[in-house]
Amino acid sequence: MEIISKIKTMQEIADSLRRENKKIGFVPTMGALHQGHLSLIKAAREQNDALVVSIFVNPLQFSPEEDYESYPQVMEKDTELCEQMGVDVIFCPEMAEMYPPLPLRERDGVRETTVERQSMCLTTVHVSEITSGLCGLFRPCFFQGVTTVVTKLFHAVKPHTAYFGQKDYQQAVVIKKMISDLNMDIEMQILPIIREKGEKGLALSSRNAYLNPEERIQAGILFETLRIAKLMLDNGERDGVRLSSWMKENIEANPLVLLEYAEVCDTEILKPLFQIETRALLALAVRIGKTRLIDNMIWEQAG
Amino acid sequence: MEIISKIKTMQEIADSLRRENKKIGFVPTMGALHQGHLSLIKAAREQNDALVVSIFVNPLQFSPEEDYESYPQVMEKDTELCEQMGVDVIFCPEMAEMYPPLPLRERDGVRETTVERQSMCLTTVHVSEITSGLCGLFRPCFFQGVTTVVTKLFHAVKPHTAYFGQKDYQQAVVIKKMISDLNMDIEMQILPIIREKGEKGLALSSRNAYLNPEERIQAGILFETLRIAKLMLDNGERDGVRLSSWMKENIEANPLVLLEYAEVCDTEILKPLFQIETRALLALAVRIGKTRLIDNMIWEQAG
Numbered sequence: 116m117e118i119i120s121k122i123k124t125m126q127e128i129a130d131s132l133r134r135e136n137k138k139i140g141f142v143p144t145m146g147a148l149h150q151g152h153l154s155l156i157k158a159a160r161e162q163n164d165a166l167v168v169s170i171f172v173n174p175l176q177f178s179p180e181e182d183y184e185s186y187p188q189v190m191e192k193d194t195e196l197c198e199q200m201g202v203d204v205i206f207c208p209e210m211a212e213m214y215p216p217l218p219l220r221e222r223d224g225v226r227e228t229t230v231e232r233q234s235m236c237l238t239t240v241h242v243s244e245i246t247s248g249l250c251g252l253f254r255p256c257f258f259q260g261v262t263t264v265v266t267k268l269f270h271a272v273k274p275h276t277a278y279f280g281q282k283d284y285q286q287a288v289v290i291k292k293m294i295s296d297l298n299m300d301i302e303m304q305i306l307p308i309i310r311e312k313g314e315k316g317l318a319l320s321s322r323n324a325y326l327n328p329e330e331r332i333q334a335g336i337l338f339e340t341l342r343i344a345k346l347m348l349d350n351g352e353r354d355g356v357r358l359s360s361w362m363k364e365n366i367e368a369n370p371l372v373l374l375e376y377a378e379v380c381d382t383e384i385l386k387p388l389f390q391i392e393t394r395a396l397l398a399l400a401v402r403i404g405k406t407r408l409i410d411n412m413i414w415e416q417a418g
Numbered sequence: 419m420e421i422i423s424k425i426k427t428m429q430e431i432a433d434s435l436r437r438e439n440k441k442i443g444f445v446p447t448m449g450a451l452h453q454g455h456l457s458l459i460k461a462a463r464e465q466n467d468a469l470v471v472s473i474f475v476n477p478l479q480f481s482p483e484e485d486y487e488s489y490p491q492v493m494e495k496d497t498e499l500c501e502q503m504g505v506d507v508i509f510c511p512e513m514a515e516m517y518p519p520l521p522l523r524e525r526d527g528v529r530e531t532t533v534e535r536q537s538m539c540l541t542t543v544h545v546s547e548i549t550s551g552l553c554g555l556f557r558p559c560f561f562q563g564v565t566t567v568v569t570k571l572f573h574a575v576k577p578h579t580a581y582f583g584q585k586d587y588q589q590a591v592v593i594k595k596m597i598s599d600l601n602m603d604i605e606m607q608i609l610p611i612i613r614e615k616g617e618k619g620l621a622l623s624s625r626n627a628y629l630n631p632e633e634r635i636q637a638g639i640l641f642e643t644l645r646i647a648k649l650m651l652d653n654g655e656r657d658g659v660r661l662s663s664w665m666k667e668n669i670e671a672n673p674l675v676l677l678e679y680a681e682v683c684d685t686e687i688l689k690p691l692f693q694i695e696t697r698a699l700l701a702l703a704v705r706i707g708k709t710r711l712i713d714n715m716i717w718e719q720a721g
Contacts, residue, residue, distance in 0.1 A: 126603045134437055137537070237547050238565070238599035243540045263600075270601040294539035297566075298573040300429045 116198050118205045122213075122271045125167075125206050129273035137164035141274030143265060146170040147187040147321035148196050151309040155278040156200045158306055167272050168197050169206040171213060176260030177243050182405075184226040187324050206272060213267060240266045242289050242296070248399055249285050250409065253375050261286055262293050269301060276302040280309075282318050284398060284411045285385060308410070310338065318410045333371045333403050337410040340365045340377070344397050348414045355379040355388035355395070366401060375400035375407070382413060392416075419501050419506045425516075425574045428470075428509050432576035444577030446568060449473040450490040450624035451499050454612040458581040459503045461609055470575050471500050472509040474516060485708075487626035490627050492587060496639040509575060543569045543594050545599070548688050552588050552701055553585030553712065555695060556678050563587055565596050572604060579605040583612075587688050587699060605672045611713070613641065622711045636674045636706050640713040643668050643680070647700050651717045658682040658691035658698070672693060678703035678710070685716060695719075 119125045132139055140163030142155045160166050170193055177183035190207070197205050214234035239259050246258040258323045269277070276402060287305045296299050310316040316338035317331070326334060340362050352358050360375035379388050380396040388395055395415040400409045419579035422428045435442055443466030445458045463469050471513035473496055480486035493510070500508050517537035542562050549561040572580070583592045590608045597604050613619040620626060620634070629637060643665050655661050682691050683699045691698055696719040703712045 122601050125602075130436070130603075133433075134439055136437055138692050236599045238543065238545045238596045240600070241542050241544060243542070245540065267599075267601045270603060273603075293541045296539045296570075297543070298429075298570045300433075300576075360432060 116194075116204055116205065118194070118207060118408050120206075120208055120212060122208060125271045126273065128204060129167075129271075132165050133151070133273065138276070138296045139163060139272065139274045141268075141272045141277045142166075142168045143268050143279075144170055144346060145172045145186065145321065145322070146193050147189055148193045149309075149321060149323075151280050151282060151319040153196065153200060154309050155280060155306055156197070156202060158304065159199050159276070159278045161335075163276060165203045166201065167204045167206055167274065168202050169208075169262070169268050169272065171206075171208055171268070173260060173264040174210070174214070175263055176257050178254060178256050181254075182322075182325075187321055192223070206268075208271075223401065235261075240264045240293060240297075242293050245292060246289055247380060248385055248387075249283070249380070250378060250400060253400065258286070258289050262289060265290055266293070266297075269299060274301055275299070275302060278304050278306060280307075281305050281411070281413075282308045282320065282409070284396060284413075288383065288385060291406045311397060315339075316342075318408075322406055322408065326403065330371070330403045330406065333369060334408055336366055336369050336372055337399050337401065337408060340399060341397050341412040344379075345412055348391065348395065349417070353391045355391050358391070359387070362397070362399070366399070371403060373402040375402065386415065419497075419505055419508065421497070421510065423509075423511050423515060425511060428507070428675075429576065431507060432470075432574075435468050436576065441579070442575065442577045443469045444572075444575045444580045445469075445471045445580075446571050446580065447471060448475045448489065448624065449496050450492055451496045451626070452612075452622045452624060452626075454583050454585060454622040455497065456503060457612050458583060458609055459500070459505065461607065462579070463504050466579060468506045469504065470507045470509055470577065471505050471509075473573050474509075474567070474571070474717055475510055476563060476567040477513070477517070478566055479556070479560050481557060484557075485625075485628075487562060490624055494569050509571075511574075516567070521708065527585050529654045536603065539566075542566045543596060545596050545601075548593055548595060551688055551690075552679060552681060552683070553703060554588070556703065561589070561592050563579075565592060566601060568593055569596070572602060574655045577604055579607060581591075581607050581609060584608050584714070584716075585611045585623065585712070587716075591688060613651055618642075621711075625709055625711065629706065633674070633706045633709065636672060637711055639669055639672050640704065640711060643702060644700050644713060644715040647682075648715055648717050651694065651698065652720070656694045658694050661694070662690070663690065665700070665702070669702070674706060676705040678705065694704075 140159035142159050144152050172186050203336055214236050217235045240262040241259050244264055251258055255395045291303050294303055309319045315335035317334050344362055361378055366372055366374045377399050381388055382394055382396045395414045398411040433545045443462035445462050447455050473592045475489050477486055493709050544562050544563040545565055554561055594606050597606055618638035620637050620666050647665055662680055662682045669677045684691055685697055685699045698717045701714040
């Protein structure tokens with residue numbers, strides 16, 4: 116396994132693999148790998164000749180008040196896991212490689228002081244409309260940070276296929292749209308949510324590490340709400356407003372859980388559904404203590 | 419020579435060339451090829467194994483009041499010229515291939531009615547700061563339209579080297595920044611302005627075709643102003659404000675020429691220079707009748 120930190124080197128490896136007609140699979144991550152990531156890595160390993168995993172905590176997708184500084188970083192453990200999973204290349208650029216800093220003389224006055232504005236990166240990739248609801252309402256910098264960094268990573272790794280988790284459903288839909296809109300020659304695979312064993316079924320996330328034991332118990336409300344909502348749909352509920360209201364109430368009944376949103380949406384353009392037909396996205400975001408958690412489920416009419 | 423209209427086919431050709439370790443040169447154009455384009459094509463032909471020229475009039479870079487509908491289209495003549503220049507592939511996608519239209523049912527009400535908003539393309543590539551002055555002030559949609567379509571074309575053609583003309587100096591600087599910021603693995607070459615023979619020295623542009631004989635004479639003021647400004651710099655002028663004021667007055671003395679801007683700028687971040695040191699961009703934009711013309715010159719201290 117190679118550990119590569121330079122974009123140019125990564126591109127040379129990708130070019131060389133492509134000249135040999137090898138298929139490159141790519142799993143972009145922010146590290147702190149869990150079974151959710153490993154399920155992506157496993158699928159990518161099986162489907163490609165070469166497997167690249169990137170580890171880069173992208174400042175552009177964090178707002179100033181978010182957990183960029185404290186985001187878990189466990190490079191040694193991640194490296195070991197990648198080695199075990201048969202990863203060929205870990206691409207882990209330093210911050211200054213991805214966002215070269217501005218010369219000091221240009222920093223004063225004109226530019227703001229957040230991390231990204233001290234970089235000389237002036238270019239952003241933006242997807243409109245489908246980024247405005249759900250997480251986009253609560254994390255205004257998030258999707259533009261994601262689409263910009265994913266574009267940069269794609270240009271570094273030059274994959275044939277990229278793997279994302281359904282846990283970040285809106286992110287996956289946004290990246291899929293970006294790939295299509297910008298003619299990126301990349302196949303995208305979205306793989307199922309991996310949940311903790313047991314009835315609480317907490318969706319795996321690197322941020323679960325922030326939860327204390329009491330908060331971890333409270334977090335069960337997410338999967339519980341999704342499961343019951345799905346049962347209601349199976350039993351014939353078709354009113355999206357009534358269903359999302361029930362989801363909101365069910366979560367807000369828990370005093371330790373602060374609701375951000377609970378929506379019943381179209382699975383592609385992510386607009387709230389008034390009348391549910393054969394398919395719907397159930398999507399939730401909450402805060403428990405200092406930790407933001409999201410979860411979702413796709414419901415499809417049986418038969 | 420192949421004429422390719424599908425993105426997928428273009429990508430397959432590019433992949434196949436790259437597998438054979440062939441270098442791909444790329445000249446993106448909006449057609450109506452003149453000697454300026456041909457100088458790019460000639461350089462690209464000499465420096466690459468395979469040469470792709472794209473012809474696509476991009477609606478995203480035109481404002482509603484601009485000349486998108488009347489922009490010259492002479493596909494047959496362009497094809498002949500490309501054939502003569504030894505071009506390997508003309509990539510000329512239809513509008514619906516680059517910007518697939520929205521299904522009719524989604525068009526009403528919610529979306530605006532300009533061309534680009536009837537497409538289902540939700541993704542844009544934006545470069546900040548260096549797009550705000552000069553042409554960016556007068557053409558607010560322009561650079562975002564350019565960076566978005568150039569990204570789409572790059573992903574279709576997968577070039578090693580792309581060729582642009584210095585005539586659109588700001589555009590070239592913006593694209594160069596985008597390539598660097600987004601880690602695009604593409605070398606960019608910016609080649610000199612080609613001018614009409616004779617002392618008027620009108621910079622070649624597809625839009626010169628709009629000028630009537632009287633307007634063509636008036637258009638001489640652009641190159642004249644740049645030439646004299648350069649002489650003033652050679653003779654020791656170092657005050658950017660005084661120099662740009664002189665340029666403005668010299669142009670505005672001509673009643674048939676409407677000045678947009680005349681600036682003396684830094685050559686990289688395109689900010690107005692108060693004190694000129696060893697290098698400066700002299701940049702002009704005017705309207706003559708219905709025609710918008712731009713021109714520029716880079717001054718460098720001799721020795």
